[in-house]
Amino acid sequence: MPEAGARRVNLALQGGGSHGAFTAGVLDALLEDGRLRFDGLSGTSAGAMNAVVLAHGLALAREQGLHGAEARALVRERLAGFWRGVGLLGNFAAGVPLPAAQAFMSVFTQWFSPAQANPLGLNPVRRLLEREVDFARLARHHGPKVFVTATNVRTGRGEVFSGERLSLDAVMASACLPAVFQAVKIGDDHYWDGGYSGNPAIYPLIYETKSADVLLVQINPIEAPFNPGASAPEIMERVNEITFNAPLLAEMRAIEFVSRLLAEGRLDPARYKNVLLHRVDGGAALAEFGAASKARADGAFITRLYDLGRSAGHAWLQAHAGDVGVRSSLEKVAHHKTNPSPKPQP
Numbered sequence: 631m632p633e634a635g636a637r638r639v640n641l642a643l644q645g646g647g648s649h650g651a652f653t654a655g656v657l658d659a660l661l662e663d664g665r666l667r668f669d670g671l672s673g674t675s676a677g678a679m680n681a682v683v684l685a686h687g688l689a690l691a692r693e694q695g696l697h698g699a700e701a702r703a704l705v706r707e708r709l710a711g712f713w714r715g716v717g718l719l720g721n722f723a724a725g726v727p728l729p730a731a732q733a734f735m736s737v738f739t740q741w742f743s744p745a746q747a748n749p750l751g752l753n754p755v756r757r758l759l760e761r762e763v764d765f766a767r768l769a770r771h772h773g774p775k776v777f778v779t780a781t782n783v784r785t786g787r788g789e790v791f792s793g794e795r796l797s798l799d800a801v802m803a804s805a806c807l808p809a810v811f812q813a814v815k816i817g818d819d820h821y822w823d824g825g826y827s828g829n830p831a832i833y834p835l836i837y838e839t840k841s842a843d844v845l846l847v848q849i850n851p852i853e854a855p856f857n858p859g860a861s862a863p864e865i866m867e868r869v870n871e872i873t874f875n876a877p878l879l880a881e882m883r884a885i886e887f888v889s890r891l892l893a894e895g896r897l898d899p900a901r902y903k904n905v906l907l908h909r910v911d912g913g914a915a916l917a918e919f920g921a922a923s924k925a926r927a928d929g930a931f932i933t934r935l936y937d938l939g940r941s942a943g944h945a946w947l948q949a950h951a952g953d954v955g956v957r958s959s960l961e962k963v964a965h966h967k968t969n970p971s972p973k974p975q976p
Contacts, residue, residue: 645675647924655939788827
């Protein structure tokens with residue numbers, strides 16, 4: 631587990647398909663360093679998978695009586711093992727080159743619903759996650775709280791699964807892209823990808839954990855250059871990035887607003903938590919691959935993303951580990967730009 635005197639922090643892990651391997655690399659760097667202790671883990675889609683694999687590794691380490699560097703090494707191996715498994719999925723295309731398989735799927739999903747294309751609801755990632763994470767063990771674990779967000783298809787609202795409600799179905803619902811997979815039924819409702827409603831949700835970390843610090847691992851770029859002559863796929867890539875960032879930006883604006891009111895003495899600090907925001911920004915590092923690469927899962931690509939994440943994690947630790955518990959290290963990125971008021975005409 632973390633070393634004595636480790637600083638408490640919450641992790642907010644964004645979703646983004648196979649780009650989640652970048653997030654896993656960041657987590658590997660944080661665990662290797664050992665200066666941070668995780669109070670809560672909030673994740674969506676691939677971020678949800680990273681969250682449950684991390685929490686399950688901590689639970690397994692505790693059951694085995696491991697501490698310090700030995701415990702962290704076990705958790706790191708569980709994360710790496712999960713993403714190695716994801717990397718094997720990218721080669722499972724019956725000899726079809728990966729780009730050709732992706733092109734085929736992009737056309738196929740335009741004409742067939744997931745129920746038609748995959749009536750049995752087969753998903754190899756589900757089998758991998760089922761093999762790697764014992765959710766019964768996770769439910770018994772008294773480590774960091776885990777929050778997984780999925781979108782309720784009926785209500786259109788985000789729903790957070792935690793505690794006894796946290797399950798394999800909840801994680802798969804959080805990663806359920808509606809054009810690719812059938813909606814996941816939990817109880818009487820059906821769910822789609824959590825990215826539409828919280829990517830990831832930050833509010834559970836504010837209300838249900840003690841730590842005031844939230845470290846966001848972001849893999850969808852907030853800003854990106856746009857070419858007016860962009861192709862239709864490029865336009866849709868940017869639309870998806872904007873859509874999946876919108877709930878996060880709304881929460882960040884609210885956090886900044888409350889922090890400003892607290893600093894001005896206009897809110898009671900006994901009732902409102904002054905949240906300290908931090909971020910490892912993978913948007914720039916991942917931009918060269920394009921959004922389409924989120925569906926790519928060959929081993930070499932996964933390893934490259936993992937290594938990029940490790941480098942980004944170490945760079946953040948070197949620059950900002952001392953800010954945890956002291957100050958926000960995230961520049962204000964959530965504000966809308968407004969046009970200045972017109973000057974009155976003489």
